[in-house]
Amino acid sequence: MTVLALPAALLLGLGLYWFQPWKLWQDATVHESLPAASPSAGPSAAAPSATLSPTAPAAPQTLAQGSLISHEHTTTGTAKLIRLPDGSHTLRLENLDTSNGPDLRVWLTDAPVKEGTAGWRVFDDGKYVSLGKLKGNKGDQNYAIPADVNPSDYASITIWCDRFDVSFGAAALTTV
Secondary structure (H helix, E strand, O other): OOHHHHHHHHHHHHOOOOOOHHHHHOOOOOEEEOOOOOOOOOOOOOOOOOOOOOOOOOOOEEEEEEEEEEOOOOEEEEEEEEEEEOOOOOEEEEEOOOOOOEEEEEEEOOOOOOOOOHHOOOOOOOOOOEEEEOOOOOEEEEEEEOOOOHHHHOOOOEEEOOOOOOOEEEEEEEEE
């Protein structure tokens, strides 16, 4: 009996590590404000318009947005692609509500958003940029888009489970 107990315990431990089932009952809520422009990007008292470029908006500007749809797990909320006054871009998730899971990432992708199981695995087929780990499975959160990434090259976002190569939910980004 002891000969079988060690391999069984090892397999159970590996299975628990891989699937992390306890995360299904754990919520992480994040409430981030929309990021402000960096201090060097805002106008100074001496020269009110000297540091803003002619094309930079004076306030954050929503360029594109979309509603999240469910894939592998029920997912709701809004994704917004926002240009900040300093010219940088951020992806903002508002009112996000999804399941927690192992190794969840936020991806900006060029893939079309498809309903149902047909959309679960399409996002790693083309071009995508990982914006980092999902900060929480509930709430409002921001993800900086690297300066060398052209946001107009991407049509959607996904909450991607890197461990199982599956989308928890996604949103097509439509120009506002």
